[in-house]
Amino acid sequence: MPCEGIYPDDAVPRWETLLTGAESPVRDVVPMANDGFTVFAVPEPLSTALAGARSDQLRATAVAWAEIASEPDDEISPDKAVDLLERLSALARSRTEKGLTLYCWYFAP
Numbered sequence: 001m002p003c004e005g006i007y008p009d010d011a012v013p014r015w016e017t018l019l020t021g022a023e024s025p026v027r028d029v030v031p032m033a034n035d036g037f038t039v040f041a042v043p044e045p046l047s048t049a050l051a052g053a054r055s056d057q058l059r060a061t062a063v064a065w066a067e068i069a070s071e072p073d074d075e076i077s078p079d080k081a082v083d084l085l086e087r088l089s090a091l092a093r094s095r096t097e098k099g100l101t102l103y104c105w106y107f108a109p
Helices: 007-022 045-051 055-069 076-096
Strands: 027-030 039-043 103-107
Touching: 007 039, 007 045, 007 055, 007 103, 045 076, 055 076
Parallel strands: none
Antiparallel strands: 027 039, 039 103
16 A cells, blocks of 8 residues: 555554554564665554544544644645545454454655
8 A cells, every 4th residue: 555755654653642542662574774665563453443443533543643744845635644544444454354464564765
């Protein structure tokens, strides 16, 4: 799920805090090296919260996150944030149903 202009290592802890009120440590699977590539496991409390979130919870979380994460020259639209969290929630649901862990990989140039 490509997300241009979004830094998952910043977004994931904020989403978890907004959805659960707590923040879990992120477990690196492939720690970031000089090439800027990294993979980490999405914390289980966030995966569970995303999988069980109602549409109104996702929308409120997305709008709050977009407001917090947006910068003057790099704004995240609320609609884009809602779409992203809705797609992430669907992915988390499918992973939870299958007993699988949700991972995030990205390249930070």
